[in-house]
Structure formats: structure tokens, C-alpha cells
Amino acid sequence: MNCIVVRNLHFSYPGNVDVFRNLNLSIDTGERAGITAPNGTGKSTLFLLLTGLLRTQSGTISLWSKTAANEKDFREARLRTGLLFQDPDDQLFLPTVEEDIAFALLNRGLSRQQAGKHVDRLCEQFGIEHLKKRVPFHLSWGQKRLVSLAGVLVTEPELLLLDEPTAGVDDNVIEILRAYLENHTGTMLVSSHDKSFLESICSTRYHLTNHRLEKC
Ligand SMILES: Nc1ncnc2c1ncn2[C@@H]1O[C@H](COP(=O)(O)OP(=O)(O)OP(=O)(O)O)[C@@H](O)[C@H]1O
Ligand SMILES: [Mg+2]
Numbered sequence: 117m118n119c120i121v122v123r124n125l126h127f128s129y130p131g132n133v134d135v136f137r138n139l140n141l142s143i144d145t146g147e148r149a150g151i152t153a154p155n156g157t158g159k160s161t162l163f164l165l166l167t168g169l170l171r172t173q174s175g176t177i178s179l180w181s182k183t184a185a186n187e188k189d190f191r192e193a194r195l196r197t198g199l200l201f202q203d204p205d206d207q208l209f210l211p212t213v214e215e216d217i218a219f220a221l222l223n224r225g226l227s228r229q230q231a232g233k234h235v236d237r238l239c240e241q242f243g244i245e246h247l248k249k250r251v252p253f254h255l256s257w258g259q260k261r262l263v264s265l266a267g268v269l270v271t272e273p274e275l276l277l278l279d280e281p282t283a284g285v286d287d288n289v290i291e292i293l294r295a296y297l298e299n300h301t302g303t304m305l306v307s308s309h310d311k312s313f314l315e316s317i318c319s320t321r322y323h324l325t326n327h328r329l330e331k332c
Pocket of ligand 1: 133157202
């Protein structure tokens with residue numbers, strides 16, 4: 117069964133910044149797909165289009181075999197999707213790390229106590245228990261990366277969209293990410309310039325070039 121199907125997608129930013137021309141993509145449920153591409157070719161734009169945060173000018177996006185055309189469609193799909201933004205500062209916004217990680221669970225109606233258990237589990241796994249009371253804004257880049265990823269994973273989304281999770285982090289953080297993602301069984305779409313990281317966690321690879329995606 118397909119998780120993501122994109123057909124004939126065209127997208128430009130205002131000012132005629134042409135990003136995608138006739139892009140097609142098909143990701144199976146359970147597929148672990150890596151995306152490589154030079155800077156400025158549209159990786160982040162693709163993630164924003166797949167989550168409905170940007171809208172296509174033409175072409176279709178289907179998620180779990182349902183066409184996603186309007187805000188209602190994307191809102192439903194977003195409940196099953198975890199998007200890690202390229203810049204953690206776009207993701208983190210609450211006064212403490214523990215509140216930030218718990219946010220999506222509290223939003224879904226879990227009690228603080230229930231949410232706290234999930235937060236503690238992930239903090240332990242990522243080695244960030246000591247950051248729980250800290251202000252996210254003041255964390256280092258690598259710490260922000262782990263906290264923002266914990267906030268994405270806490271709801272156990274069926275589809276993970278990770279935009280350059282390895283950018284700017286040290287080998288220790290890369291190993292934490294690798295260890296977690298190797299054992300993740302859901303569908304994943306991960307962009308990275310780190311080919312060895314993608315090889316270790318992904319089953320398929322795509323390259324973004326000439327305004328479209330090609331399977332490698
Ligand atoms: N809000 C915007 N308005 C206008 N142009 C934009 C906007 N956001 C991105 N772009 C342009 O769209 C193109 C694709 O940008 P995008 O950020 O998706 O690339 P990317 O592959 O993620 O790059 P990087 O590897 O540097 O993260 C670039 O030419 C960029 O300058
Ligand atoms: Mg980007």
C-alpha cells in the first residue's frame with residue numbers, strides 16, 4: 117500500500133523561484149526513503165508541501181490513498197505524520213524542554229502524568245534528562261536537535277519526515293539518531309547530505325535534481 121503518492125507536482129515561490137516541475141514520487145507504507153540533493157533544490161519545500169504548510173500550484177498529493185487537497189485533508193494527515201523542521205528554532209516554542217516534548221500529547225488529550233511518562237522515556241533514550249527544565253531557546257544546536265526530534269517522535273507517528281536531522285550535530289548525536297531510527301518501523305522520508313547515515317537507516321534513495329526526484 118502507498119503512503120505518499122505525488123503526481124505531476126509544480127511549485128514556484130513568488131518571484132518565479134521555480135522549485136518543482138512535474139515531480140512524481142511514490143513511497144510505500146513502511147518504506148524508509150533517503151533524499152539527497154544540493155542546497156537550494158527544494159528538500160525543505162517538499163516537506164512543507166507534503167504536510168500542507170505550502171500548497172501546490174498544480175498536481176496532486178495523496179496520503180494513505182486519500183487525495184490531500186484542502187486544510188481538512190492535511191490536518192487529518194498531520195495527526196499521523198511527524199515533521200522535523202530543518203531549523204529546530206522553527207519547532208521549539210514553549211518555555212521548557214519537557215513542555216515542548218509533551219506538547220503534541222497534551223494537545224491530543226493525554227494527562228500531564230501520562231504525557232510525562234512518554235517524555236521521560238524519550239529523554240532517557242536520547243540522554244537529555246538533564247535538559248528537561250531548561251529553556252529550549254538557550255540550548256546548543258545539537259541539544260535543540262534532540263529535543264525537537266523527541267517532540268516529533270513522542271506521538272509515534274506512522275510517517276516521519278525528517279529534514280536534515282544530521283546537519284550540524286556531532287558523532288554522538290548522529291549515533292543516537294541512527295540507533296533510534298534503525299529500529300523505527302514506520303514510513304520515513306529523510307533528507308541528508310550524510311550518505312553513510314542514509315545508507316544505514318534507509319532502504320531506498322532518491323536524488324532531487326532538475327526540479328524532480330529520481331530514484332537512485
Ligand atoms: N519563502 C521563500 N520564498 C522564496 N523563495 C524561497 C522560499 N523558501 C525557499 N525558497 C527558494 O526555493 C528554493 C528551494 O529552497 P529549499 O529551502 O526548499 O531548498 P533545500 O534543498 O531545502 O536547501 P538546503 O539544502 O539549503 O536546506 C531555493 O532556491 C530557495 O532560495
Ligand atoms: Mg532545506
